[in-house]
Amino acid sequence: MLKAAALKIPQIKRLWQDRADLLAQRDVLLQENERLRSDEPRPGSVFFHYNCNFDAIGTMNGHARGDLQPDPCYVTNFLGVRISPRFFPDILDGKAGTIEPIPIPANWHADIAEWAAALRAVDLATGRFRAVELGCGWGCWLNNTGAAARYKGLAVELIGIEGDSEHVAYAHEAAAANGFSNDEFRIIHGVAAPEKGVALFPVVENAGASWGSEPILNATPRQIKEATASGHYQQLAAFPLSEIVRGEPVDLLHIDIQGGEANFIDAAIADLNRFVRYIVIGTHSRQLEGRIMSILLSQGWKLEMERPAIIGLPDGRPQILVDGVQGWRNAGAV
Numbered sequence: 001m002l003k004a005a006a007l008k009i010p011q012i013k014r015l016w017q018d019r020a021d022l023l024a025q026r027d028v029l030l031q032e033n034e035r036l037r038s039d040e041p042r043p044g045s046v047f048f049h050y051n052c053n054f055d056a057i058g059t060m061n062g063h064a065r066g067d068l069q070p071d072p073c074y075v076t077n078f079l080g081v082r083i084s085p086r087f088f089p090d091i092l093d094g095k096a097g098t099i100e101p102i103p104i105p106a107n108w109h110a111d112i113a114e115w116a117a118a119l120r121a122v123d124l125a126t127g128r129f130r131a132v133e134l135g136c137g138w139g140c141w142l143n144n145t146g147a148a149a150r151y152k153g154l155a156v157e158l159i160g161i162e163g164d165s166e167h168v169a170y171a172h173e174a175a176a177a178n179g180f181s182n183d184e185f186r187i188i189h190g191v192a193a194p195e196k197g198v199a200l201f202p203v204v205e206n207a208g209a210s211w212g213s214e215p216i217l218n219a220t221p222r223q224i225k226e227a228t229a230s231g232h233y234q235q236l237a238a239f240p241l242s243e244i245v246r247g248e249p250v251d252l253l254h255i256d257i258q259g260g261e262a263n264f265i266d267a268a269i270a271d272l273n274r275f276v277r278y279i280v281i282g283t284h285s286r287q288l289e290g291r292i293m294s295i296l297l298s299q300g301w302k303l304e305m306e307r308p309a310i311i312g313l314p315d316g317r318p319q320i321l322v323d324g325v326q327g328w329r330n331a332g333a334v
Contacts, residue, residue: 001050003296006251016244017241017325023175033265037041038168039140045105045106046310046322047083047112047113047307048105048107048112048334049307050081050111050112050113050117050305050306050307050325051305051307052113052303052304052305052306052307052327053304053306054116054120054304055195056112056113056305057104057112057116058115058323059116059119059120059123059223060102060103060104060112060115060119061079061102061207062119063078063119063122063124063148064078064079064102065078065079065080065081065151067325068080068099068318069177069241071097071148071187072097072328073096073097073176074095074096074097074101074166075092075095075096075097075098076098077100077103077143077144078097078099078100078101078102078103079147079151080147080151081144081147081178082174082177082178083138084138084173084177085173086170086172087138088108091108092108094217094303102225103115109140111322111325112307113213113305113306113307113325113327114280114307114325115320116280116305116327117280117304117305117325117326117327118144118145118252118254118280118327119145119148119195120139120278120305120327121252121277121278121280122145122148122152122154122252122302123249124251124277124278125149125154125251125252125277126154127154127155128154128156128157128251129146129149129152129155129156129157129251129252130155130156130157130158130159130160130248130249130250130251130252131145131146131149131156131158131159131196131250131251131252131253132159132160132241132244132245132250132252132253132254132257133158133159133160133161133254133256134192134244134253134254134256134257135161135162135163135192135255135256135257136160136161136162136167136171136187136204136254137162137167137170137171137315138156138167138170138171138173138174139170139171139174139175139185139187141159141162141254141280142158142159142171142175142185143158143174143175143180145177145252146158146177146180146184146185147179148168148173149308155217156180156184157184157185157186158175158180158184158186158187158214159185159186159187159188159244160185160187160188161187161190161191161192161239161244162187162188162189162190163189163190163191163199163201163236164186164201165189165234165303168187168189172187173185173220175187186265188239188244189236190219190236190237190238190239191236191237191238191239192238192239192240192255192257192264193238193239193240193264193296194240194242194263194266194267194268195238195240195267196237196238196239196240197237197238197242198219198224198235198236198237198238199219199235199236199237200219200223200224200227200228200233200234200235200236201233201234201235201236202232202233203206203231203232203233203234209312211297216279216309230266238272240268241253241268241271241272241276242275244275244334245275247275248275249276249277250275250277251273251277251278252277252278252279252280253272253278253279253280254280254282255279255280255281255282256281256323259285259288260286260290260293261281261282261283261284261288261292262288262295263297265281265292265296266291266295269295269299272299272330273299273332275283276330276332276333277295277327277333278327278328278330278333279301279326279327279328279330280324280325280327280328281325281326281328282323282324283308283309283323283324283326284309284320284323284324285309285310285318285320286303286309286311286318286324289308289309289324292326293326296328300331301328301329301331302328302329303326303327303328304327304328304329305321305325305326305327306324306325306326306327307324307325308324309322309323309324310322310324
């Protein structure tokens with residue numbers, strides 16, 4: 001009290017001002033801390049760096065469900081899709097019973113560019129939504145777009161092709177877990193290829209930890225014999241797009257075939273022009289991205305979404321860190 005009494009009026013005013021300034025700074029820091037701890041998007045993320053001619057975030061928000069309930073056996077995403085943690089044990093272990101927030105700018109599986117482009121195809125569909133996923137894995141984009149289309153009131157037909165037998169089983173399990181009947185989905189154990197034939201597909205030990213297997217197409221009889229004898233490869237039927245779609249139009253074709261996408265598009269361009277209304281492509285190099293653009297632009301397709309592959313430069317050479325995304329609309333769609 002004696003010290004306080006000895007202070008002059010200006011000093012007391014300055015002390016109160018300093019206290020007010022500190023409190024204001026504290027409030028700003030608390031607000032910033034809350035923002036950083038929340039799921040609020042941060043504009044600095046590389047996943048905001050996409051090019052798009054529609055409202056990507058608005059498209060995602062438009063499909064986000066507000067009526068979801070957790071399931072103790074599954075991770076449930078913002079579209080209501082149930083995902084078994086067994087599919088991705090290193091990522092989803094311990095997360096069963098949770099509901100994931102809307103993935104802006106990204107989640108463990110995909111970013112704004114891929115989510116928005118796939119859901120754009122749903123928005124463009126009328127009456128029935130028909131999707132094909134090449135290299136479907138557990139049926140990620142079949143289940144996600146199928147669930148969004150069904151919630152929109154559309155009939156659905158979902159077709160996947162996958163080379164790994166365990167992933168084929170995952171796809172069947174996921175479709176059943178998400179309420180799709182046998183009449184609504186078809187999973188082909190095989191490989192998408194420019195033409196009908198035989199492909200060699202790697203045999204993996206842990207399907208839940210291996211999602212990037214690449215088939216060998218156009219193998220010689222000697223290669224087939226040696227690869228099969230090694231036990232590291234299996235022979236699978238290779239199917240052209242015309243057989244996969246059974247001659248009917250497709251609202252969405254999702255392509256993620258580990259570096260073979262440009263060759264496939266080049267060889268299948270006549271079928272793409274004829275049957276496919278929208279393509280979402282996972283790209284695996286900048287060179288492939290340019291080649292795909294050249295092919296599809298020359299055929300009159302319109303690029304609606306583009307986020308280039310994210311690369312690192314170890315030893316001065318480009319190395320893919322995250323696949324790129326392209327979303328294409330068929331200007332002459334059937």
